[in-house]
Amino acid sequence: MALPEDWLSRLLALVPVRGRLDIYCSYGAPWRIDQARAAVGEMAFHALVAGSAVLEDPTGGPPLRLSAGDILLLPRREDHVLHDGSGAPAAPAHTRTGSNLLISENAGAGERLDMLCGHFVLARPQERLLRDYLPPRLVVRTAETTASATSSGTRDVLTGLVSLMRHEAVSDGLGGRAMLDALSTALFTLTLRLASEARETPAGLLALAGHARLAPALSALFNEPGRPWTLPKLARLCNMSRATLARQFQERLGQSASELLTDIRMALAASELRKPSVNTGAVAETVGYQSEAAFQRAFRQRMGVTPAQWRRGTQSAELAAPSLPS
Numbered sequence: 001m002a003l004p005e006d007w008l009s010r011l012l013a014l015v016p017v018r019g020r021l022d023i024y025c026s027y028g029a030p031w032r033i034d035q036a037r038a039a040v041g042e043m044a045f046h047a048l049v050a051g052s053a054v055l056e057d058p059t060g061g062p063p064l065r066l067s068a069g070d071i072l073l074l075p076r077r078e079d080h081v082l083h084d085g086s087g088a089p090a091a092p093a094h095t096r097t098g099s100n101l102l103i104s105e106n107a108g109a110g111e112r113l114d115m116l117c118g119h120f121v122l123a124r125p126q127e128r129l130l131r132d133y134l135p136p137r138l139v140v141r142t143a144e145t146t147a148s149a150t151s152s153g154t155r156d157v158l159t160g161l162v163s164l165m166r167h168e169a170v171s172d173g174l175g176g177r178a179m180l181d182a183l184s185t186a187l188f189t190l191t192l193r194l195a196s197e198a199r200e201t202p203a204g205l206l207a208l209a210g211h212a213r214l215a216p217a218l219s220a221l222f223n224e225p226g227r228p229w230t231l232p233k234l235a236r237l238c239n240m241s242r243a244t245l246a247r248q249f250q251e252r253l254g255q256s257a258s259e260l261l262t263d264i265r266m267a268l269a270a271s272e273l274r275k276p277s278v279n280t281g282a283v284a285e286t287v288g289y290q291s292e293a294a295f296q297r298a299f300r301q302r303m304g305v306t307p308a309q310w311r312r313g314t315q316s317a318e319l320a321a322p323s324l325p326s
Contacts, residue, residue, distance in 0.1 A: 019184025029110025
């Protein structure tokens with residue numbers, strides 16, 4: 001019998017994430033980084049080891065100030081600008097090839113910036129389960145302490161992980177590239193864990209997870225998506241009224257419990273359809289649909305393709321030999 005897992009473990013089983021550190025930036029002010037929009041299926045991240053940075057808001061809102069110890073995730077693939085905040089023209093930067101990744105440096109004499117930049121690769125099309133339920137910009141601040149994060153040890157573990165990444169980035173140790181990829185992947189999970197423990201969690205899954213009374217409903221939806229969950233059943237799990245549960249989901253998640261359940265079911269279905277021996281009817285039953293036609297409609301609405309088209313696409317992708325990263 002399979003043991004129940006926490007919601008984040010189940011989420012990452014449904015939507016596998018791989019991390020890759022791309023470049024290590026070592027700048028003196030003034031400096032500026034103009035980063036293009038992330039590729040489809042990717043999510044950029046930046047980890048500030050030392051120094052500070054300003055992230056411009058492309059919509060014209062106030063800039064976001066980042067400090068040493070901050071980790072920034074950009075789930076919506078937006079292009080973005082980071083700079084030192086001085087307003088001075090950036091000192092020219094040059095990039096060289098290190099043992100394990102690219103290293104970008106400049107001759108700026110002001111405050112030093114030490115920053116690790118990379119991206120996460122998300123399984124498609126299940127990635128929408130992550131993108132749609134995370135904020136456009138997620139920042140965790142490891143230098144700030146909260147009671148829950150301190151007691152759980154997450155902040156210290158994440159700080160140590162980033163320190164190890166920085167060490168591997170500038171060293172020439174055997175297996176360094178493999179270490180950086182593995183550590184970058186772990187960075188994603190630890191960043192979401194720490195964000196869920198913050199005093200003020202951003203709207204979405206993290207806000208839902210941060211509400212202790214809603215935890216039983218969140219766990220039930222992720223661990224048993226094939227069950228015929230209704231609002232009254234979920235409300236009983238949480239010892240609250242149906243109206244209160246519905247309001248809490250809408251306020252914290254921005255979606256109803258049934259909408260989240262459908263997205264979880266479709267992500268699970270996409271994984272099950274990879275198995276050539278499992279027919280569509282069996283997949284429909286696994287994810288909680290008694291009617292194969294109803295499942296097909298829901299899958300196409302959420303994923304943009306029919307189950308058959310998705311299956312053919314994944315089989316074609318698996319037959320193609322993957323190219324190794326340069």
